[in-house]
Structure formats: C-alpha cells, structure tokens
Amino acid sequence: MSAAVQADAAAESLPLAGLTVVDLTRVLAGPVCTQMLADLGARVIKVEQPGRGDDARAVGPFIDGVSAYFLSVNRNKESIALDLKDEGDRAIFERLLERADVLIENYRPGTMEKLGYGWDLLHARFPQLVFTSVSGFGQTGPYSGFPAYDMVVQAMSGMMSVTGPEGGGPCRVGVSIGDLGAGLYAVIGTQSALMQRARTGRGSRVDVSMLDCQVALLENAVARYGAEGRVPGALGSRHPAMAPFDVFRAQDGWFVIAVGSDAAFGTLCTLLDIRALASDERFATGRARVTHHAPLKALLEERLASHPRAHWLQLLGDHGIPCGEYQTVAEVVQHPQVAARGMLTQVRTPAGTSLQVAGNPLRTGATHLVRRDPPALDADRESILRDIAAP
C-alpha cells in the first residue's frame, strides 16, 4: 500500500469521511477553514492560480524555500493549478464541482460573479452544492466591495480598542484573530449547511463576514456597553469584572492568579500569609477589589516577590485557586500538557524537511492527524484529473 492509499484508508474513520471540498481560498481565513475540514476527514482539493499559487506561498519565513505561513494551514489538502479564465481549465473546475459537496472561496465579493460562478448560477446548476464565501465585510451592505485584511477588521470592530495597556493606544491581538475567527465560523456554517442538506437535499449559501465575526467575538463588550453606556476600554492584563484576576510578578517571572469569589480571595490571603488584606475594606467585595485593583496588585506583588513562581503555583494550585505560568511560545511548545495532548505535529516540505506546527484541537485517538503534507503547487493534478475522467 502506498502512503497516499494508507492515508485515504485512515480518512475513512474520520468524522467528515466521504465529503469533497473544492477550495479556492488563499492566505489565511479560508485556508484555516478548509484545513479544519481536511483534518476532520474531508477530501479538500485546493485550486490554485497557475504559476504562483496561493499568495501565502510567498509569505516568509521560509524553510527549504517553502513558506512556513503556508505550511501551517494547508496540510491534508491536494493541489491543482487551474486558470479560471481558461476554457479548458473551467471545464475541469466544473467537473470538480459536479462531484463536490462544498465550494469555498475568499475572493472579494463580486469576483465569483465576474468569473461566471455566482451563487444563482452555481445553485441552479449544482443544487446540492454548499457554497461558502469568506470576505472582509460580507456579500451585502455598503462596505461589501471593500478590501480588508485582518488588521482592518481588528481596528474597525473595536477589537483593538479593548486590547492593550490601560490608557494606551490601539493594540492588535497578537494572532490574526480577524482571519482565524472568520475561518472557524465558516467551518460551523459549512457543517450546518451540510446537515441541513442531509434533510432537504439542497445546498445553501454561507456568507461569512470577517467584521461580523469580530463583532460576535466582542459579545461581552457589546453587552456591557449596552447595559452601562460606558465605552469598554483596554485593561492590560487584568479582568474587567474580577480581582485579583491578572498577571503578577513573582521572584523569577510572571504568572496568573484568577480569583473568582470572596471565598477564594480569603483562601489566597491565608496562603500568602497576608490575612489582614481579607479584612481590609478596600478588598472586602469583588466590586471593591476591582475598584482598588492597583493597590491590591502592589500589595500582592510585594509578597509574591519573596518566592519563585513555581512555589506559588504549587501552593495555590494545591488549594484549588486557578493559576498558571505566563509562557512564551518557546515555552508552551515544550510544556508537558501540550505534549501529553499531542497538540503539536510535524509537516514536511516537498524536499522532506520537517517543521513543527500546531495540531488540531479536535482529534480522535485512532487516526493520524497529518495524512498528507502541505502540497507543492499542482502536486496532485494527475490523480485529480484521473478521478474526474472516471464515469
């Protein structure tokens, strides 16, 4: 058995086995969505521009000349290069759609229509096809046609306004949450459309807007603003409604203490041997502690400076107070819990060099996560063409 045949056999036991996705997406939001579907067992056929392929292939850093950015979000996919303005390639694309369950794209709204693949035409010709689009602002509304990147929707949505130090300027979330959030919602929308199709026999349109998804993730800030009329701002590392619920400095580094109740605060004061704080009026209730969070933090850090964080983590953890070490990416990839969960995996470049990447948080024990390494551009042309030639 070849490696590819073995991989396909393993895919049979995965949740989305048997589904075929035609994937026109590029860069991040779309590829995150289709990688999740691929990890879960769908066959994902990545259709790329001849010559250059997915724009992400050009984003550094590179390993063996291959983009690490690309390698991180394109495992378990096949690749074929097609020019959707060429007649022969359009015929191939349409044969793929005939056999597909889902088409996903993240062009700017209007592009698919210009290519002659708008929803109305596609739905008439392939009534079972689910058609998912991810765009900056969605397929409707006055901003629909505008281009957007992650940075733009992080700024417009208010996400930057609630992130960063108190009183500081705009601050980006350190991951591309504008893209990643939209990618995850697009998976949910696509799966639910497939479940609906199982009942109705008909595909439907999933229209995901990156800006909408950021507003959805800001749910608590929106609700607080609605209830109080005060504009939510950035608070550094502390929690808006609980204290002490923040990052604190111990003798040798930062760690988190997350106290969610008066009882837990009492326990904390006892454990730190600063019982006087528990009866201090400024810290008597959750609301009072939030108001006086700054002096409380100073008093706690004065005490915490006496021991390394491992000491405090052990002591607090043993007494059920949620806490945890602040870690860099270099530390988290070596953390025993991350290792025990198998949350990291290896993908290989076409030249065979391995790169450690984040795995999928949804796993079944019996299956291999990486059935296929991220493809070189057009790597699967031959087998894909053979498939669609079959009756």
Added chain:
Amino acid sequence: MSAAVQADAAAESLPLAGLTVVDLTRVLAGPVCTQMLADLGARVIKVEQPGRGDDARAVGPFIDGVSAYFLSVNRNKESIALDLKDEGDRAIFERLLERADVLIENYRPGTMEKLGYGWDLLHARFPQLVFTSVSGFGQTGPYSGFPAYDMVVQAMSGMMSVTGPEGGGPCRVGVSIGDLGAGLYAVIGTQSALMQRARTGRGSRVDVSMLDCQVALLENAVARYGAEGRVPGALGSRHPAMAPFDVFRAQDGWFVIAVGSDAAFGTLCTLLDIRALASDERFATGRARVTHHAPLKALLEERLASHPRAHWLQLLGDHGIPCGEYQTVAEVVQHPQVAARGMLTQVRTPAGTSLQVAGNPLRTGATHLVRRDPPALDADRESILRDIAAP
C-alpha cells in the same frame, strides 16, 4: 399561535432543526457553544443548578437585576433546574438524555464521572448520544484536573506573550478568547460528531481543551518559531511580516493602512504625495520596510497629520489599498455596515427590558434570530416535563 409556537415553526427551517441538546454548561465557553447550536436551530435545554443557576447569572453588570454577561450568550435556550445529586431529578435528566442528540458540559474533568455520568456509562446506555466536554486542559494529561479560567490559558498558551506593546509586559487579549475559541471549536467538534453519527449510527466523545485551542490559534507564531528559532514577541499594533501594516494617526484619529505588496506601497506613496519614499533604499522591499518600520511610520504620520482620517480613507479606499477606521465599541455598534448586516440584535430580560447584544454571524435571511429570549432560571420546567412524559 403563541410566540413560542411561532418560534418553533421558524426553527423548522433552520440548519439544525430537529436536534436536541442537553446543556450542562456554565459561564462562557460552554454557553457560547450551545448558543451557536441554538441559533442554528437546535433545541437547547439548559440544565441549571436549583437556586442559583448558571454562575454567569451572578456576573455584572445587571439590567433589571439580570446579568448582561448571561443575556449575551444564552438566547434561544430553555431552562430547567435539576439537582444531579437528587434521585428524582436524575431520573428526569436521564429521560432528557434518552431523547437528546448531544450532551455538552464544561465541568472540571472527573466531575461527570463522580456524578455517575462518565463517557463509558453514558455511551453504553445512550449509544447515539454525542458527548462534548470543554475543560481548561482536556480530559487527559498531567494538568487535566487543574482548574482554569480564560486568563490562565491566555497566559500559559503564549497568547499574552504575543499581544501588547513591543517590549511591554504580558497583555491579555481584550476579549475572553480562551473561552470563545474553545466554544467555537466545540461547535465544530459536535457538528462533526453528528455528521459521523449519521453514517455510523453511533455517538462519540468530543474532548475540547481550552489550552489546546489557544495553541491552535497561535499557529502562525508556532510555525515562525519552528522555522526561525526566534521567540515571537508582542508588536503593538503592527504586523510581524509586512509594512506599512499598522495603525497610523491622522489629523483627528487613528486608522489602519495595510500594504501587502511593493506595488501597493508605490501607490500609497503616490497618493500621499511622498514619492521619494518609494525609491528610498530603506523601504524598497517588504523585508526592508519591516526592518525600518519605525522611521517609515514616523514619515507617514508626518504626512497623514495634514488631513482627517475620512480624507485618507476615501483616497486610499478608492485606489484599492486596504484601510479602515480604528473604532471603539460605541462606534462599531453604530457603523452602517454592521447595521446593514444585522449583526446586532435585542434580547429581553424576563421583566421585558431590551438589551442590544451581538448577533450571530451565521444567518439565513428568512428566519428570526432571537426565537426565545434568555430564560429565567427554571422557566421551561413545565413544558419540558410534559415533553418527557409523552410516550
């Protein structure tokens, strides 16, 4: 027709119509997951602790004495109060499970086993049931039994280490991305288990770890670290690999310019009438611009200070350069695109006061989003008991 009957009729056309979810979740990660399933048409029966209910009911701010935190993530659900240590209530709970497609909980690992509802027992008795658990560290591994809040997994995962100003200390993402991320992955896992069940007839176990989900969202930082060996750090509002790709100050406020190519940089320089920059060696390539991002930002802001941001947004937008205004939460809820997309909705407290909350980014035009307002504790006991009494 009563409002509830109308709501149930509307639900028929939704993607997850016909599915029943028994929901033991509390606070945020779990309720976000079950609200998504409810918005998509599933019947979600929220099982709460008698007396106090979901812990989130006690988290402020309050409107009519009802938690805005709770109202934001519990629409479209029914509520029944059950004591899972009481024999009579356990019998009711088990009758609910007999009729359910999914059970979702976010207790600390081991709790369900102590209640006599561990996976092995449940799977033996209800083989079709999908059982989804969301926990801080997952059901396995050395940290499995530890408590965790959003803040803890943001710190441990490295999320805080890549967020905030360059060279600053730990900085939290301003939304509870630890909870929200896990909630979205839990929806994906649950839906994929339901799709698998449609093929195999058997339910399966979905084990979602908040820490795993944060590592998944850090995918690009993990891949960059793997490729370069340099520990990714926080960069304020700028992009790690492109420039100018940041927030800039205009005469009257901040806005984003996102330049993804040399050609776009040339266009930008022409539009800003600072063509000399395009031929400056420091800014000749993407890599060079990233290296010299600080002087580049200073030079751009010098020019941008001459006009208000509306001027620049119009000019850049007209020439296809991705850009957007930095907004607060107060501004985004009034934005015309957010309004056009219907991304905000109203929920009512039991006393009838409305609160504006974030809607669902997955919508079908034909259906009402809020079929049911967030329930009072135990509000649906009578109708739920009637249902399970029916043969």
